[in-house]
Amino acid sequence: MILDTSAYVGPYPFRHLAEHGVDDLVRHMDRLGIDRAWVGHLASPWHRDPAPANQELVRALRPLAGRLAPVPTIHPGLPRWQDDLARARDGEAPAVRVFPGAQGLTPTGSAVEALVQAAAEARLPVVLTTRFEDVRQRHPLDHTPDLEAAAVRTLARLDPQARLLVTHADAAFVEEVHFGLTPDEARRVLWEISWIWGPPDDHLARLVTTVGGNRFAFGTGMPLRLPDGPVAKLDLLDLSATARRALESGNVLEWRA
Numbered sequence: 001m002i003l004d005t006s007a008y009v010g011p012y013p014f015r016h017l018a019e020h021g022v023d024d025l026v027r028h029m030d031r032l033g034i035d036r037a038w039v040g041h042l043a044s045p046w047h048r049d050p051a052p053a054n055q056e057l058v059r060a061l062r063p064l065a066g067r068l069a070p071v072p073t074i075h076p077g078l079p080r081w082q083d084d085l086a087r088a089r090d091g092e093a094p095a096v097r098v099f100p101g102a103q104g105l106t107p108t109g110s111a112v113e114a115l116v117q118a119a120a121e122a123r124l125p126v127v128l129t130t131r132f133e134d135v136r137q138r139h140p141l142d143h144t145p146d147l148e149a150a151a152v153r154t155l156a157r158l159d160p161q162a163r164l165l166v167t168h169a170d171a172a173f174v175e176e177v178h179f180g181l182t183p184d185e186a187r188r189v190l191w192e193i194s195w196i197w198g199p200p201d202d203h204l205a206r207l208v209t210t211v212g213g214n215r216f217a218f219g220t221g222m223p224l225r226l227p228d229g230p231v232a233k234l235d236l237l238d239l240s241a242t243a244r245r246a247l248e249s250g251n252v253l254e255w256r257a
Contacts, residue, residue, distance in 0.1 A: 001035045003249040004227075005127075006167040006192045006219030008042035009060060010053070012132075014139035017042075020223045022060050022068070028227050029067075034220075036067050036249075038094050040127075042223070044073040045099035045144075051084055058091065071127060073097045076115035077105050085118055094256070095125040095165060100151075101144040107151035117159050125163035125256060128152060130173060130195070132224060149176040156185045163255060167192040167219055171203035178211050190255050192219035193247075198233035205237055213243050217252045 009022050019028075020042065029037060039061060044053035054072035061068040072088045074081055074096045088096050098115055100107040119126050130147045138144075147166075156164055156177075166177075166189060174191050181189070193216055197203040208216065218234070220227035234244060 001249045002033060002218060003252055004029070004034050004037035004220050004222070005165060005217045005252060006194055007037040007222045008040045008224070009057070010042040010044070012042050012224065013046050014133075014142050017223050022064065025068070025222060026064065028220075028222060032227055032231050034227070034231075036069070038071045038127075039068050040071045040097050041073060045097075045102035045129075047073075049078060050075050054084065054087075069094050071095050071097055073099065074115055075103050075105075076111040077103060081115070082118065085115070085122060085124070089122045089124055093124065095127050095163075097127040097129070099129060099144075101147060107147060108154045113155070113158055116155050116162050116164075120159040120161040120163070123161070125165055125190075126155075127165045127167060128155070129167050130169045132168065149173050149180075152177045152189065153180050153185075156181060156188050160184070160188075162188055163190070164188060165190045165192060165217065165252075168195045168221060170195050171197065171207055174207055174211060178215070186215070187255075189215070190217050190251060191215055192217050193233060194219045194221040194225055194230050196233075198229075199236050204233050208237065208239075208243075213239070213246060214251050214254075216247055217255075218248050 007025055009020055009025055011020055041053040041057040044050040047053055050073040057070045061070050072093055074084050096119055100112050105111050116126050128147055178186055220230050
């Protein structure tokens with residue numbers, strides 16, 4: 001099974017996307033042989049209250065419930081955010097997302113830390129997104145700061161039950177976080193591969209060797225990124241069938257267990 005841990009549907013606030021619907025996502029998944037996806041609502045990080053977008057996401061994905069799993073956005077700076085977390089848990093969401101930069105929150109502030117600890121108690125992983133676009137591509141009105149490596153280290157240390165999936169991180173970011181954590185802390189963090197370079201730089205190959213292949217998860221970043229890239233990266237890695245299956249989905253399933 002190939003599991004995409006970083007897919008989105010819905011419009012993007014800062015530029016037009018020709019393909020951002022559920023049908024578009026499924027068509028590319030079929031084309032590339034991707035079996036399942038964790039799906040977020042792309043505009044929800046910038047909504048004052050992401051709850052309506054979460055409800056829209058659940059409705060949109062319901063016809064494909066066995067294949068597409070909604071990953072709701074939580075804003076821990078709002079009152080009663082715990083209700084949104086409870087709905088995610090009761091709806092059997094595979095994880096929840098938080099976007100401190102877009103939500104005007106300090107990544108290591110009390111609100112985000114409270115969410116990570118509450119999610120750990122609920123046995124829900126938290127998805128952190130380093131960036132959506134390179135700073136050179138962003139609209140002048142998009143002032144969202146990139147997530148900092150120090151924040152990921154701090155959140156990984158909060159609770160021994162915490163699980164963090166970090167998406168859209170490059171190799172330097174992965175190394176800065178991973179080698180600053182203890183082995184136990186590092187096992188709480190999983191890295192999605194869509195922003196890690198393959199050949200000719202071979203950053204992914206280096207990280208699989210130095211960090212360990214069990215610390216990475218497949219993801220595409222659709223629709224902001226072309227989904228063919230991560231598939232090609234795996235094709236170009238010198239991996240055994242077992243190691244490839246781990247990157248495609250096994251690492252995620254073991255990390256969530």
